[in-house]
Every structure is written in structure tokens, then in C-alpha cells.
Amino acid sequence: MELTAGFEHFVRTDEPLAPYTWLKLGGSAEYFAEPTSVDELIAVIKRCREQNVTARVLGGGSNLLVSDTGVPGMVIYLHHPSFCGITVQGNRLTAGGGAKLSHVVSTAVGKGLAGLEGLAGLPGTVGGALHGNAGGNGVDVGQRTVEAQVVTRSGEIVTRTSQDLQFSFRQSSLDELVILNATFELESVDSSELTRRMQKFWIVRKASQPAGTDNVGYLFFDPPGLSAATLIEQAGLRGTKVGGAEVCAEHANFIIASSDASAGDVLRLAELVQGRVKEVTGMDLKCQLVQW
Ligand SMILES: Cc1cc2nc3c(=O)[nH]c(=O)nc-3n(C[C@H](O)[C@H](O)[C@H](O)COP(=O)(O)OP(=O)(O)OC[C@H]3O[C@@H](n4cnc5c(N)ncnc54)[C@H](O)[C@@H]3O)c2cc1C
Structure with missing residues (x-):
């Protein structure tokens, strides 16, 4: 059976993901579901499970870095008022x-x-x-x-209590x-x-956030008791650019992506920052962005 059979009213194919993310970059989702009810959500999850298709959930896209080559499988967007x-x-x-x-x-x-x-x-x-x-x-x-x-990967609803x-x-x-x-x-x-x-x-x-721009990502977790932004500043990296990705000059733990930036630029910039911060301060920074 076609993965989308019977779901045509809420599943699309080859949906560009950039507009759904804060960084506004990256490729398309192979399948993109916007279910309008819990029943539809569960049905699509079960279909993905049966057909061995990876499913992921998109929230507000404020912590996502989508690969330039796109995302295989199903991206589920819980935007309908039911959710x-x-x-x-x-x-x-x-x-x-x-x-x-x-x-x-x-x-x-x-x-x-x-x-x-x-x-x-x-x-x-x-x-x-x-x-x-x-x-x-x-x-x-x-x-x-x-x-x-x-909802589990097999489509079961479970309540988690304290x-x-x-x-x-x-x-x-x-x-x-x-x-x-x-x-x-x-x-x-x-x-x-x-x-x-x-x-x-x-x-x-x-x-404490960059003003006047939407194309922004929050780069690293703060190491215990420290500020990632301060470490990046100490390493002299404010305003550093790789391609269309730039370390924000005012708030160094944010990355600003220009309209021609790629996910590859963001990753290369993050690696450069990690390397320099390690050299100068001895600290390891861990990327906060979820990579798809
Ligand atoms: C300007 C700016 C400032 C920020 N400041 C902070 C800050 O101060 N503190 C902080 O902690 N973070 C901060 N962040 C990061 C980000 O806002 C948070 O991580 C936020 O909680 C991500 O939520 P989202 O809905 O955008 O998730 P997304 O970016 O869409 O997804 C992130 C992850 O959550 C999963 N997810 C999303 N929705 C669901 C769901 N319904 N069920 C299961 N999994 C789900 C996704 O699959 C993905 O793995 C900032 C980001 C920006 C751009």
C-alpha cells in the first residue's frame, strides 16, 4: 500500500522545511503530515511503523537544523487546533x-x-x-x-505521571x-x-537575544556554571562568519543565517567555534541544535 493512501488530505510530499524553522534553511521533508485529529495522528504513525518509515515531530522549529539534502521519511506537524x-x-x-x-x-x-x-x-x-x-x-x-x-512509535497513547x-x-x-x-x-x-x-x-x-532578525539559532548548551556566550567571546569569535552563517556580534551564543546560508555553513561555523573555544579556554561546547 502507498504510504499516503487514504491520508491525501493531510499528508504532502516533498515539503520545503525552511519556512517552518527559525534558521530558515535546509531541504524538504519526503513526507509531511499535518493531522487534524488524534485519530489521524495515530493512523499515520502506525502506517509509518508498518512500512518502516522514520517519523519525526516538528514543533516551532526554533531548535532545528535541517540538512541541505532534506529529511527522509515523515515529518509530523502538530499545528491543527486539535493539538x-x-x-x-x-x-x-x-x-x-x-x-x-x-x-x-x-x-x-x-x-x-x-x-x-x-x-x-x-x-x-x-x-x-x-x-x-x-x-x-x-x-x-x-x-x-x-x-x-x-504517543509511542507504535502509535499507542500512554500517560506519564510525575x-x-x-x-x-x-x-x-x-x-x-x-x-x-x-x-x-x-x-x-x-x-x-x-x-x-x-x-x-x-x-x-x-x-539577551538578537533583535530584528528571524533567521536565528541558539547554538550551544551552557556548560555547568558557565556561559557558552562568554566562552565564545573569550575566544574572540563574535561576528565570525562561515559562508552565510555568522556568530551574532551582540549575543555570541546565537547564530544568524543570511538568506543564502546552508546547513553546511552552520555546521562548519559550529565546528570552528567548538575548536577555537577548546583551544583558548579548554572547554568543550555541545551543540544544542537538533540536526535532521
Ligand atoms: C531566539 C531563540 C532563543 C532561545 N532561547 C532559549 C532559552 O533561553 N532556553 C532554551 O532552553 N532554549 C532556547 N532556545 C531553543 C529553543 O527555543 C527551545 O529548545 C525550544 O523549546 C524548542 O521548541 P520547538 O517547539 O521550537 O521545537 P523544535 O525546534 O521544533 O524541535 C526540537 C526538538 O523537539 C522535538 N519536538 C518538538 N515538538 C515535539 C512534540 N510535540 N513531541 C515530541 N517531540 C517534539 C523535535 O522532534 C526536536 O527533536 C532558543 C531558540 C531561539 C531561536
């Missing part, structure tokens, strides 16, 4: 894996629920954030997560194919005070 809902019950907020983290943060703050405001300004989706336990300023998304529903959830620095035990939704336990506080707190976090985060 982006946000509901609040008492102190618990549940959000779909495809929901934007920024919407989750502003919804929580609007309801006077504290605990996620430190993530204000962090790009991407709930699924992407939980996959890599995104965070900063001493806060990460895992700290408030009490439950998550996932006992099975483990989060550490930019790492998460949620490594199943799809994070379908997550529930956060928050604290009820005064909403206007909380709004001010969120705005402060937002301003601090925006000031």
Missing part, C-alpha cells in the same frame, strides 16, 4: 503539545497562576520545550510538569515520538503582580 488547546482547572493548566509556549505562559499569568512566567519570551511549542526541558534564569519547563500524554517524569538540565525523560499534551501544576497568586513579573522576565530574555 494546541489550553485548558485550566483550578491550579492545573493542560496544554497541547503543539501549543505555543508563549500562549501557555500568558494564559497562566492571565488566570493568576504562577510558575511558568520565567519562561516568557522562550520560542517554540510545549512539545519542543518538554522534549529538551527548555528554560533559563534558573527556571525550566519540567519543574512544573506533573503529567504528560505521549513518578515517570525526570527532568535535568536541558534533558527530559519524555523521549517518545509525540508529546501530545502536558499538565502543569501552578500556584494561585495576584494576577497584576504576576503580570509585572512576567513582563520583567520577557524584557530580560528579549535583551
